[in-house]
Amino acid sequence: MRRRVGVWLFGARGSVATTTIAGAAALNHGSPPAGVVTELPAFASADLVPLDHLVFGGHDLIETPLLKQVEGLVAGGVLPPGLETLITAELAEAERNIAVLPESAIGQLAMVRRMAEDIRAFRLRNDLEHVVAINVASTEAPYEVTVDGLADLRTVLGEREVLPASSLGALAAFEAGAAYVDFTPSTSIRPPGVREWAVDRGMPYGGQDAKTGETLVKSVLAPMFATRALPVHAWSGTNLLGGGDGATLADPRAAESKSISKERGLTEMLGEVAGEVHIDYVDPMGDWKTAWDHVLFSGFLGVRMTLQFTWQGCDSALAAPLVLDLARLSALALERGHVGAMPFLGFYFKDPIESTEHSLARQYDELLRWVQPC
Amino acid sequence: MRRRVGVWLFGARGSVATTTIAGAAALNHGSPPAGVVTELPAFASADLVPLDHLVFGGHDLIETPLLKQVEGLVAGGVLPPGLETLITAELAEAERNIAVLPESAIGQLAMVRRMAEDIRAFRLRNDLEHVVAINVASTEAPYEVTVDGLADLRTVLGEREVLPASSLGALAAFEAGAAYVDFTPSTSIRPPGVREWAVDRGMPYGGQDAKTGETLVKSVLAPMFATRALPVHAWSGTNLLGGGDGATLADPRAAESKSISKERGLTEMLGEVAGEVHIDYVDPMGDWKTAWDHVLFSGFLGVRMTLQFTWQGCDSALAAPLVLDLARLSALALERGHVGAMPFLGFYFKDPIESTEHSLARQYDELLRWVQPC
Amino acid sequence: MRRRVGVWLFGARGSVATTTIAGAAALNHGSPPAGVVTELPAFASADLVPLDHLVFGGHDLIETPLLKQVEGLVAGGVLPPGLETLITAELAEAERNIAVLPESAIGQLAMVRRMAEDIRAFRLRNDLEHVVAINVASTEAPYEVTVDGLADLRTVLGEREVLPASSLGALAAFEAGAAYVDFTPSTSIRPPGVREWAVDRGMPYGGQDAKTGETLVKSVLAPMFATRALPVHAWSGTNLLGGGDGATLADPRAAESKSISKERGLTEMLGEVAGEVHIDYVDPMGDWKTAWDHVLFSGFLGVRMTLQFTWQGCDSALAAPLVLDLARLSALALERGHVGAMPFLGFYFKDPIESTEHSLARQYDELLRWVQPC
Amino acid sequence: MRRRVGVWLFGARGSVATTTIAGAAALNHGSPPAGVVTELPAFASADLVPLDHLVFGGHDLIETPLLKQVEGLVAGGVLPPGLETLITAELAEAERNIAVLPESAIGQLAMVRRMAEDIRAFRLRNDLEHVVAINVASTEAPYEVTVDGLADLRTVLGEREVLPASSLGALAAFEAGAAYVDFTPSTSIRPPGVREWAVDRGMPYGGQDAKTGETLVKSVLAPMFATRALPVHAWSGTNLLGGGDGATLADPRAAESKSISKERGLTEMLGEVAGEVHIDYVDPMGDWKTAWDHVLFSGFLGVRMTLQFTWQGCDSALAAPLVLDLARLSALALERGHVGAMPFLGFYFKDPIESTEHSLARQYDELLRWVQPC
DSSP states (O other), rough: OOEEEEEEEETTSSHHHHHHHHHHHHHHOOOOTTGGGSHHHHHHHGOOGGGGGEEEEEEEEOOHHHHHHHHHHTTSSSTTTHHHHHHHHHHHHHTEEEEEOOOGGGGGHHHHHHHHHHHHHHHHHHHHHHHEEEOSSSOOOOOOEEEEEEEHHHHHHHHHHSSSSHHHHHHHHTTTEEEEEESSSSSOOHHHHHHHHHHTTTTEEOOOBBOOHHHHHHHHHHHHHTTTOEEEEEEEEEEEEOHHHHHHTSSSHHHHHHHHHHHHHHHHHHHOOOOOEEEOOGGTTTEEEEEEEEEEEOOGOOOOOEEEEEEEEEEEHHHHHHHHHHHHHHHHHHTTOEEEEEEGGGGGGGTTTTTTOHHHHHHHHOOOOHHHHO | OEEEEEEETTTTTTHHHHHHHHHHHHTTTTTTOOOGGGGGGGGGGGOOGGGGGGEEEESSOOOOOHHHHHHHHHTSSSTTTHHHHTTTHHHHHHTTTEEEEOOGGGGGHHHHHHHHHHHHHHHHHTTTEEEEEEEEOOOOOOOOOOSSSSSHHHHHTTTTTOHHHHHHHHHHHHTTTOOEEESSSSTTTTTTHHHHHHHTTEEEEEEOOOSSSSHHHHHHHHHHHHHTOEEEEEEEEEEEEEEEHHHHSSSSHHHHHHHHHHHHHHHHHSSSSSSEEEEEEOHHHHHHTEEEEEEEEEOGGGGGEEEEEEEEOOOOHHHHHHHHHHHHHHHHHHHTTTOOOOOOOOGGGGSSTTTTOOOOOOOOOOHHHHHHHO | OOOOEEEEEEEETHHHHHHHHHHHHHTTOOOOTTTGGGGGGGGGGGOOOOOOEEEEEEEEOOOOOOHHHHHHHHHHHHSSSSSSHHHHHHHHHHHHEEOOOGGGGGGGGHHHHHHHHHHHHHHHHHEEEEEEEEOOOOOOOOOOOOOOSHHHHHHHHTTTTSSSSHHHHHHHHHTTOOOEEEEESSTTOOOOOHHHHHHHHHOEEEOOOOSSSHHHHHHHHHHHHHHEEEEEEEEEEOOOOOOOHHHHTHHHHHHHHHHHHHHHHHHHHSSSSOOOOEEEEGGGGGGGEEEEEEEEEGGGGGGGEEEEEEEEHHHHHHHHHHHHHHHHHHHHHTTTOOOOOOOGGGGGGOTTTTOOHHHHOHHHHHHHHHHOOO | OOOOEEEEEEESHHHHHHHHHHHHHHTTOOOOOTTTTTGGGGGGGGGGGGGGGGEEEEEOOOOOOOOHHHHHHHHTTSSSHHHHHHHHHHHHHHHHHHEOOOOOGOHHHHHEEEHHHHHHHHHHTTTTEEEEEEESSOOOOOOOOOOOOOHHHHHHHHHHSSSSSSHHHHHHHTTTEEEEEESSSHHHHSSHHHHHHHHHHTHHHHHHBBSSHHHHHHHHHHHHHHHHOEEEEEEEEEEEOHHHHHHHTTTTHHHHHHHHHHHHHHHHHOSSOOOOOOEEGGGGTTTEEEEEEEEEEEGGGOEEEEEEEEEEEEEHHHHHHHHHHHHHHHHHHHTTTEEEEGGGGGGGBSSSSTTTOOHHHHHHHHHHHHHHHO
16 A cells, blocks of 8 residues: 655645645545646646645644634635534644744754654654655745855854754755755755755755746746747736735845745846836735736837736635645655756746746646656 | 749738738838747748748739828837838839739639739749738638538539638639638638648648737636646636727627637637627727736635736737748748648647647747757 | 614515625624715714614515525625624514515506505514615616506506516505615616606605616716816726626626616716627626726827726625615605605716716715705 | 916926927817816816917926927827927927026025026016916925925025925026926925915915826725725735836835825825835836726625726826916916915825815816806
8 A cells, every 4th residue: 555645844834834734635525626736637647646645744933723724714715614624633633743843042953953853753653655845934035145065064054053944944854854845935945055965865855936826927928928029128017915925025025035036037038128026015915916917018110019917816725736736746756766956846936946947838848748757 | 042932912901911011121121020930049040031032912902002001000000100211112012013803703713713813923023932822801701611622612613602702812822833821710721622722732721810919818828727727717808909900800790700719729728618708899999909808717625816917919010920920931831842731830820720739838839840840 | 762764675585685684784783884875974964764773675586595695695705704693683584574576467557556565564564664665686678668657557557568577666666655766777767657656656766777886987987087188089898797697687688778877877978989898797706796997098189098997896795785875865865755756866876867967976975965955 | 469378397398398388389280189177168268378378488407409309209109290390380489488497506595596587587588477387397306394484494595505496496486476386296385484485475386296197096086985985905006107207216215205195195085095106117118107006995794805907198198288277277376366375276186285185076176166266
């Protein structure tokens, strides 16, 4: 009988994690798997771990019970009414697997060790074949890492603070023999030393910053303009969002991480274009997000034309099925012994690691080619 | 020295034809080739006929001078101010190559022969290596063709009216040794007998109904929903347009041709979805078109979300560079001795002939593979 | 002690009626009165009947219990979760006051008498000071009434079918001594004979076709263009809606009633402008409605500009508080002995009876002037 | 015979001024007066100065000929093609009336005197009955004025720099016996001392910050929500604009003046609502502006709904006819001997001086009442 795969979530009590855990439970109770890409027929032959073989756990700073978080998401219209009573068993199981993040006062090396122990304990307790750690915590502010290579990092980590929390999580995952995927635009696996650490431990890593809304649409519209030879002069965007993610991004430093990550793809697809991207925290929007984009381009002989779009979505509900995809695909990478960066997961990310391909269609083809190698 | 390629336009004095002829002249005077896909670097190695080797001619019912049509398009903001004085020589050359459509009273077989003679005379007079005939006339109402195969068609064509004008144009092209491309959703090459006629004469044909606006955007957004496994429940659209094309589509029978062609791709990409498509003639919009689309889809666990877009463009300015592309690519097909349907041109069409692929990204890849067979 | 006012709803089990009844109950339990115009401070001095003095009843063809209808609206997101358990007493009271519509086989005069008896019984049973009958049934198809004056109508009504259902309801109200307001674009009080009947009985009447969405917005935007002297060339609109109202309007004859009513105001505010209005039934939209409007206007020296808006609302939730307003205001009219048309209620209607004023701002002022005669 | 009225423009070579001067000339040549409110029938009885009796002059820092500015606006699609050749005489006349702004090195009191002399000379040279000075210069950054009353201001002005350029212009106008209107959100007439100066000289003044686009639409939509008792939770806006005004507003300090002025009305109409307003400089937009607004409101029982609008306009073409209106109306104020603030001009302004009324409809009524005192 096939053994189970663990999904270790950094930010395990946040909206994305809660929607993922509750949603996976709902699927096991018969909900159709809307948004789960790996349930498309094209993935059927890949023998991915079944969705009901995923076991959830993770770290969080806060201790609010999962059930309470689920109730909040039901009230906000993110999860369907009545779900909380259907899935109490699954929530209780995940609840047992969530550990409180260790105090930073113990030093960064000690933190990595303690977090790695939590992940190892999760694996043993649940008899898991593989574990995939996924960072779904709030967006971190940019962090300048000054230590370069693996050797230096090892030395200095025991002495002083040199990495942000997201990178410590990545190291803990590698130490515990888990794959690591960054769903956010945080520092995590950006420093070369962190990537070398993964390779040294023989682990795969992927990311960053899942594309779930405005950037997803951009990643099909920008190639449209490019392949139709229509010059884009300006691309402007405004994102309105409430909820926890919105509150985090109301901090200009966190918003900066997000904006950088959002801009990169556009430039790589179209070259330099004018226009700004705004991320506004609008508290009454709750868990909902609205993005408006305005594209000024020209046609034959320079005639000016425009395309505008408005996207109205619920980020957690768009993100959660992708977390399930990434867990299954990373488990496949572990099974295949893949080590280092997973650029073939670029389909999921605004800022795909070790890849300059941003066209959704090409990213999808690349993913399928990796999943079905011949 | 390389010889020149003729572009024979059915509807040679219409907005699309005029913009194409005037625009090609403007490019020769140094305008950047915005919208001309075959000028992208990816096509550089294909040795396509240079844009300044294209010679324009065609048929039309009306006799308004091209220069007057150009002035109208300048006033409407489709062509840049002052262009009319820059390109008088090129307009005069094209003017000499435009023939008046023969009277239908002479019978359909005689019409085909007379039109074919016009095309042959164009070739000889201008010493052309290849000729590509492109239908840019107004959208025709649907026409039920009751004659089935080539043999029957040949017999009956001399006796009574069995084909609409667009199909007669296609036959004339084949008779004159020209490739044929239908830029509209007209009947033209739909009847099997017409296609067999092309094969019998060893000629290639392609079409139908160029995608320049709303459907272009649909052909990247629909695959986005499909590859992200997001179920689309309803896709509604309203198109507002003035100008000549708008006036034609104010006739419900012509609009029917257009709507059928617009709907096909969506169903093939997403399956059956609810929603209507409206085409409204709004005279004061002039040559400009605005399309609004509303897409209702659901994410994880059925949460309802929407995407809306508004496209504001000038159809003639979007169409003209594609006419240049299709002329160059069809000339390449003639050079390679390609006979019959050209499904590899699906990138350009709402209703691609002998193809069920509607994703713009895949269509682009298919086009490139054909251009560079390596 | 002040006596109570009855609100008799034609279509008493439909979405608008159910939302009105359930909403009034919710207000009595402390919900804030969002959307209830007569709760604004400007109306405080008018001594309108308190909201908790309204008693609901009505006619309907169907017999689905109100509670079941409420549950459906809760599931559709129109009413807040949990409301159904809070207001069971109020629903039960209204349920007792709902009568089944008499069979049309008994003849139109008999129907009027039977309906009037139901209304009189409602008044007696609940010891009501005034009764206001409001038509919130589905939109009726246009109906040509060939009988002209009151005398003729009285004669013919006993002999053959000459009026649509909505007009019979109006007559029943007048017979029972109730005011009548048409919330829909149905025939109801359009025939002169029906209006004379009201005057003959000394009753007030008002309507028609409540403006709750697209037309509401039009009634402030059109005056903006007019007072700023900006010529509007075209105004186009598309309405997407599901639910019961959408299904009714999917019938082209009912949609015709609606469109006529929607167009009238625009012409009266701006003169003839180009553009069509579409009403599309999109089943998956449920109780929600989206309207997109595109306005083409020109500024100084004829420069073309556009304004577009998208309205996303829930019709029943917009309509219900207006039903409460109309009940209170009509009760005031009864108290003041007002007889005949109530043009001062134009603020609420797309097609205000005996008024050509469509500017929302002026209509509001007119309403206030009537309420506070100073 | 009626004598003529002078219009003195601060920023006389800018886009708004050039469009005003060229447009007034075009009207005299027969263009219809789109956008000129005072040409509506409601103003016919007011005996305002005829449009062809207006004479233009002004101050500017730059010396580019008006004709060159007109050519630029024709190329940008703001003015109609060919206009420059039709109105050469009028442009030459205005050109003669434009003075270079004096150097600030001469001291502020000396500047006021020199500017006042320029205005007096303009009046004498053209034999003008009244002069109205209107500030259409670029938006100034906020400026803290520390001198309070008229007496202090007079003393200190000869000694050191205490006022921004816009206020000096206002004082010059008052000294020269001219009315003053601020079309921008600059400091100008905000300091109490400047207002007292106007009263002391018996002059009227008005402003500030003309509402021509997004704020205009807000001033009818916000009252719609208010009178319908629909609570607005958040109102977010993004303005994209190029051209000179855009470049000025790319300076965050100037943008601040603009945003403060834009926000004020909303708060006064709706109370505190969440949401930000962005002003983005997007160079390729040229003279065109696009504004997108997103309004989150709730209906009955708190159901969330949204209204979005997109405004696409050309600011200069919207502003210029209002400059003509303000000149005529201020001339009427001078004729009537009105002294001090002109709050009855609030119809034209985002930040109406000495008025808290922001509803466009009420402002229009107020304007009409002042024009026709009955």
